[in-house]
Amino acid sequence: MLKTVSSLKHSGKSIGFVPTLGALHDGHLSLIKKAKKENDIVVVSVFVNRLQFRKMAFLNYPRNLKGDAAIAKKAGADILFAPSEKQIYPNGFSAQVVLPNLFKALKSQKLSWHYKGVLIVVMKLFNIVNPTRAYFGLKDPHQFALIKKMVDDFNMQVKICGCPTVRGRDRLALSSRNALLSGQEKKAAKAIYRALVFAKTEMKKNGAKSATSALAGMKKMLKKEAPAVQLDYAEIADAKTLEPLWGKSKEALVFVAAFVGGKRLTDNIRLNLRQRRKQH
Numbered sequence: 001m002l003k004t005v006s007s008l009k010h011s012g013k014s015i016g017f018v019p020t021l022g023a024l025h026d027g028h029l030s031l032i033k034k035a036k037k038e039n040d041i042v043v044v045s046v047f048v049n050r051l052q053f054r055k056m057a058f059l060n061y062p063r064n065l066k067g068d069a070a071i072a073k074k075a076g077a078d079i080l081f082a083p084s085e086k087q088i089y090p091n092g093f094s095a096q097v098v099l100p101n102l103f104k105a106l107k108s109q110k111l112s113w114h115y116k117g118v119l120i121v122v123m124k125l126f127n128i129v130n131p132t133r134a135y136f137g138l139k140d141p142h143q144f145a146l147i148k149k150m151v152d153d154f155n156m157q158v159k160i161c162g163c164p165t166v167r168g169r170d171r172l173a174l175s176s177r178n179a180l181l182s183g184q185e186k187k188a189a190k191a192i193y194r195a196l197v198f199a200k201t202e203m204k205k206n207g208a209k210s211a212t213s214a215l216a217g218m219k220k221m222l223k224k225e226a227p228a229v230q231l232d233y234a235e236i237a238d239a240k241t242l243e244p245l246w247g248k249s250k251e252a253l254v255f256v257a258a259f260v261g262g263k264r265l266t267d268n269i270r271l272n273l274r275q276r277r278k279q280h
């Protein structure tokens with residue numbers, strides 16, 4: 001990979017990179033297609049990164065490298081990079097990444113270990129693939145913000161590009177984890193999008209000042225779906241900073257993370273607050 005990339009770069013080619021955990025779906029395809037439009041060469045990586053999973057979730061994660069290779073190729077990928085566990089984490093690997101102090105929500109999410117694992121593997125993959133641009137879905141806005149900050153803080157020479165969440169016909173945000181949901185669980189998972197839309201509608205009607213009550217209403221809706229849906233974390237924040245909304249916030253991000261059948265699903269929607277202010 002290092003040799004291939006170095007010779008491509010030497011001949012002036014731009015490289016678009018789509019890092020994935022595999023189990024590719026239409027959300028990934030939109031990333032690959034965008035990368036193809038904007039770069040000469042597209043590299044897709046498939047690596048189930050144990051550092052960002054709890055043990056059982058790691059073991060149960062759907063794996064289908066052959067299927068992924070076919071899907072990636074069809075979408076326009078030129079190179080599939082599927083390193084082994086040993087290649088990424090050889091014996092003795094011990095480096096750590098300290099998370100930037102970026103937004104308060106991270107502390108309450110109890111997920112700092114997860115995001116540390118994400119940043120470690122993303123930094124390693126960037127160092128190997130040396131991409132011109134890298135593409136991530138915006139379904140996990142915290143992940144996106146942390147990667148962007150790491151790249152800025154370490155002067156890494158890659159442009160981070162975000163792509164909107166892709167939804168199925170049932171409006172469920174596409175995720176590799178959806179493949180692990182039973183029919184019943186899929187049905188229950190739809191409550192996440194319903195709750196997001198509820199909060200967005202409330203705030204459209206009543207403005208940013210209604211964020212607290214919209215958030216409470218959204219949590220109540222999701223709690224009603226227990227035990228099928230177990231709310232992990234919900235927030236309404238400034239879409240740019242991911243900090244609480246303030247008077248000058250331009251866009252709100254309504255975000256939910258919930259466990260459905262033990263699988264952690266995340267989803268979010270955005271609300272333009274400026275448009276609403278203009279109407280009033």
Ligand code: PAF
Pocket residue numbers: 019020021047049052118121122143
């Ligand atoms: O978002 C994902 O699919 C993963 O967190 C990533 C960025 C590929 C790192 O393993």
